[in-house]
Amino acid sequence: MSENSGSTSTNIFVAKLSSYIDLSIEEHQVIEELTQNSMAFDEGQDIIFESEKNSSAYLLQSGWAIRYKIVPDGGRQIISYLLPGDIFGFRESLFELSDDSVQALTPVIVHCIPAENIAEICDSHTNLSLAFTWARAREQAILTEHIVRLGRRNAYERLGHLLLELLHRLQLVEKAGNSDYFLPLTQEVLADTLGLSIVHVNRTLRKLRNDLMIELDPKTRRLRILDVDALSEATGYDQSFLDQNEKPSRSPQDAIGFEEK
Amino acid sequence: MSENSGSTSTNIFVAKLSSYIDLSIEEHQVIEELTQNSMAFDEGQDIIFESEKNSSAYLLQSGWAIRYKIVPDGGRQIISYLLPGDIFGFRESLFELSDDSVQALTPVIVHCIPAENIAEICDSHTNLSLAFTWARAREQAILTEHIVRLGRRNAYERLGHLLLELLHRLQLVEKAGNSDYFLPLTQEVLADTLGLSIVHVNRTLRKLRNDLMIELDPKTRRLRILDVDALSEATGYDQSFLDQNEKPSRSPQDAIGFEEK
DNA sequence: TATCAAGGGTAACCTATGTAAATGCGCTGT
DNA sequence: ACAGCGCATTTACATAGGTTACCCTTGATA
Incomplete structure (x- = not known):
């Protein structure tokens, strides 16, 4: 894991959000700022291990990652895939619920939004709050499809x-x-x-x-x-x-x- | 489906929330008010059918319900169980994502919080907003466990x-x-x-x-x-x-x- | 009382999927 | 050039779970 400065001008998150929300210029800038600091992980590295009581949010800039859980007999179940442009980790849960981990499948670059900043960002920028809401709803739809896939x-x-x-x-x-x-x-x-x-x-x-x-x-x-x-x-x-x-x-x-x- | 006036003094939601959040007296009252109007469903009735573009929230007062999806060949996959005290439906998603349905398994009583009231309630009562957040995180933890159960x-x-x-x-x-x-x-x-x-x-x-x-x-x-x-x-x-x-x-x-x- | 439908229970048989073991291919490091 | 490792591939065999079919009990309805 190393520190870099990400400076892509065509931001993947701006692009993704713009496709369904009209972002203000200010919101554009906020996103650009949020994605200045980036962390890199190598294939196989854990990005979040068993939730670590960490409720920060992460933006996946590039690469593939998985959310997974280990069962008692040693088996692994992959819960979901995280692809470029996805937001993850923002459990916002103050409680320790699910203890799953997130691991890089390829070299990965993520941007971290510390938990203490999330509330503030949501309060001041309606559309960014919307982005979180949407990401959560989408994740749930994907989990639901996965359940149907496995069950039926x-x-x-x-x-x-x-x-x-x-x-x-x-x-x-x-x-x-x-x-x-x-x-x-x-x-x-x-x-x-x-x-x-x-x-x-x-x-x-x-x-x-x-x-x-x-x-x-x-x-x-x-x-x-x-x-x-x-x-x-x-x-x-x-x-x-x-x-x-x-x-x-x-x-x-x-x-x-x-x-x- | 019929209209009733629910008037239990020991409110199941107050009880549930109180076990992990210190509610203010005002918040108590908000909950009591929210649970004044109740709707009853019989066993087998759909409470929400294929999401109906309805982003209201529902409080399950009593009875059991299921969230389920029908697959092309006619099979049914049950996604999750809704038990007394559970909150459900608050997709908050402006988009039509998953189209699953919710059906009563037993006679059921629910309280509905119209979508247009949710934002307002969350804004003015930190702890009630927390309750939604917590319900979402919990639901996700349960879905995750269900995936592991089915897969492994x-x-x-x-x-x-x-x-x-x-x-x-x-x-x-x-x-x-x-x-x-x-x-x-x-x-x-x-x-x-x-x-x-x-x-x-x-x-x-x-x-x-x-x-x-x-x-x-x-x-x-x-x-x-x-x-x-x-x-x-x-x-x-x-x-x-x-x-x-x-x-x-x-x-x-x-x-x-x-x-x- | 007769009928019917829903749900539980069981047996015989079938098949999708798991397990074990061996082979080969293409890397990487020495 | 060789050893060694990770991954894909294939075969033979074992078994968990699906399918079909039938019976029984119970409770609702005529």
């Missing part, structure tokens, strides 16, 4: 469904092409995500390849989904749970989104 | 683990004895929660009975866990994810819970 789908559907979700999420931050992206996951990671064994992930991946659903180059780790519609159909994938349609106006009432049906 | 445990462990979680959550609101409670769930509901078939739930339940882990009277629907420690051990249950230890002071800084290690 077979291996083939689980894998295809996950690959589609990742494609879709990466596209939202311009990290994926029309149907392909860089997938830095070993089969072991996939297994720990989907509640399967490594061997069965391998089998299922082969089947997806044989069915001409995907192409995966083990060298470059580039994944291509050959027929998004067919795979969506086959795995029951419905991308609407990630959609974020309308740009709401900036007035608080409308922001709650109650009036208009 | 076998049928026996899943069932035992769930029964322990319910015991624990009910105890927190005085709805369970030391080791027994009223369990209004059919085997079908259990199956849809745990990603199992009905038949296998039946088999597994029998096994738990044979192992003298539980007693379940199908007439009264009373469940007794005969040896909580043994069952916890056998199913990898660790109740800490639900614990809510210290009463934080009421000042905002402390509320974030950052300073004290």
Whole structure:
């Protein structure tokens, strides 16, 4: 872990938020300031270990990370993926609830917003508060989908469904092409995500390849989904749970989104 | 669904919150007011159907409900249980994310807090805002545990683990004895929660009975866990994810819970 | 009293997925 | 060039859990 100064002019968070909220110039600046200090982690390093009673928020600038939990028998369950542009960690919970950890899957750069600053930022900038709210709601939607995936789908559907979700999420931050992206996951990671064994992930991946659903180059780790519609159909994938349609106006009432049906 | 006037003097929400937050007298009163209007639902009725773009919050006064999702092939996955004292629905998401539904499992009484009132209440009453924050964090911890349960445990462990979680959550609101409670769930509901078939739930339940882990009277629907420690051990249950230890002071800084290690 | 539906229980059989073990390939370090 | 490691791949075999089908009890309704 080292200190850097991040100075990208086209900020990924500004870009992401702007797609659904009209940010004021001042809010732009706040975000730019927040992302000045960055921390780098190497592949395999823990960013947060068992929650550490740390309720700071983190902005993931680049790289992939996972939130995971270890079970008594030593197994690992991956709870969720953190991709560029994601906010995480802001438990805001004063209590020690879940004790999960966050680990870098690739080299990663994050910006930390100390817990004591969060309340202040939210109070003074409606739209940034909205951003947190939205991030939480989105995270919950993703967790919900993961539960459905684990509870009600077979291996083939689980894998295809996950690959589609990742494609879709990466596209939202311009990290994926029309149907392909860089997938830095070993089969072991996939297994720990989907509640399967490594061997069965391998089998299922082969089947997806044989069915001409995907192409995966083990060298470059580039994944291509050959027929998004067919795979969506086959795995029951419905991308609407990630959609974020309308740009709401900036007035608080409308922001709650109650009036208009 | 009918309108009633709820007028319990010992309010379940006051009781629940008081156990970990020092409420002001004024806050007591706000809660009492919020819980004046109540709505009743019968077993099987939908309380929220596919999110309905409704971001109101609901307080569950009495009864059991489930949050669930239907998959394309007609199957149902139950995402979470809502028990007396729980807050739900406050998506606060202006976007249509997850489209899950909430349904009453028993006759249920809820109090509704319209979306347009939530912001106002949170602004003027720090501790009530805290209550929402806490409810969200808790819900996420429960979802996380559910993911681990589905991904990394076998049928026996899943069932035992769930029964322990319910015991624990009910105890927190005085709805369970030391080791027994009223369990209004059919085997079908259990199956849809745990990603199992009905038949296998039946088999597994029998096994738990044979192992003298539980007693379940199908007439009264009373469940007794005969040896909580043994069952916890056998199913990898660790109740800490639900614990809510210290009463934080009421000042905002402390509320974030950052300073004290 | 007869009927019906919902839920629990059980048995026979089938299959998706797990486990164990061995092979190969492509890195990295020496 | 070689050893060694991480990861993907494949085969053979074992088993947890799914499917189908049927019966029983109970309680509601006619």
